[in-house]
Amino acid sequence: SQQGEEDPQALSIQEGENATMNCSYKTSINNLQWYRQNSGRGLVHLILIRSNEREKHSGRLRVTLDTSKKSSSLLITASRAADTASYFCATDTTSGSARQLTFGSGTQLTVLP
Amino acid sequence: DSGVTQTPKHLITATGQRVTLRCSPRSGDLSVYWYQQSLDQGLQFLIQYYNGEERAKGNILERFSAQQFPDLHSELNLSSLELGDSALYFCASSAGGTAGTDTQYFGPGTRLTVL
Numbered sequence: 001s002q003q004g005e006e007d008p009q010a011l012s013i014q015e016g017e018n019a020t021m022n023c024s025y026k027t028s029i030n031n032l033q034w035y036r037q038n039s040g041r042g043l044v045h046l047i048l049i050r051s052n053e054r055e056k057h058s059g060r061l062r063v064t065l066d067t068s069k070k071s072s073s074l075l076i077t078a079s080r081a082a083d084t085a086s087y088f089c090a091t092d093t094t095s096g097s098a099r100q101l102t103f104g105s106g107t108q109l110t111v112l113p
Numbered sequence: 114d115s116g117v118t119q120t121p122k123h124l125i126t127a128t129g130q131r132v133t134l135r136c137s138p139r140s141g142d143l144s145v146y147w148y149q150q151s152l153d154q155g156l157q158f159l160i161q162y163y164n165g166e167e168r169a170k171g172n173i174l175e176r177f178s179a180q181q182f183p184d185l186h187s188e189l190n191l192s193s194l195e196l197g198d199s200a201l202y203f204c205a206s207s208a209g210g211t212a213g214t215d216t217q218y219f220g221p222g223t224r225l226t227v228l
Contacts (some may be wrong), residue, residue: 103156
């Protein structure tokens with residue numbers, strides 16, 4: 001089952017604009033991760049935010065986490081055409097050496113040149 | 114390049130057949146994970162191995178099985194294939210640490226088409 005649900009399902013913006021994607025989940029988490037997938041290719045890990053963190057930055061990426069609302073957002077600033085991809089949030093809800101990521105349905109981002 | 118390799122890249126086979134997908138994790142990673150991505154089900158976790166032992170199981174069908182070998186590479190075996198098994202199969206690996214920061218690195222995937 002899909003723990004995380006991304007919103008919107010699809011987003012189309014102009015190059016240079018910011019893109020915001022949201023993710024909601026249902027259960028307690030250890031961490032939440034964001035991945036990017038170019039069409040039909042492998043997933044690229046973007047950023048991981050732990051359950052006790054509220055905000056994290058990596059280059060043009062900013063991720064927030066609100067555990068009380070069970071939601072996260074990914075902001076891509078000054079978007080580029082190369083950012084066109086699907087973006088997935090994934091929640092890590094397991095412990096010890098048993099690990100399992102539960103992925104959302106993804107947001108398809110299109111950045112128009 | 115994530116450092117995770119998967120073979121083959123593409124596989125076309127018929128219903129009822131059996132196939133084996135292979136994965137080599139990043140150097141030093143002890144955990145290997147298998148995921149299935151299909152249009153209707155999205156990305157689904159199948160199974161995890163840690164240093165040769167099964168550690169977590171997700172939505173893996175009984176017709177599917179996996180193992181991790183002493184050299185840490187892993188194989189996913191799919192048998193009695195059905196049309197609905199057509200999907201992208203991803204392998205991922207991680208260091209396997211117990212802290213809450215264990216990042217999974219994904220391979221390029223194997224695209225399975227069942228005709």
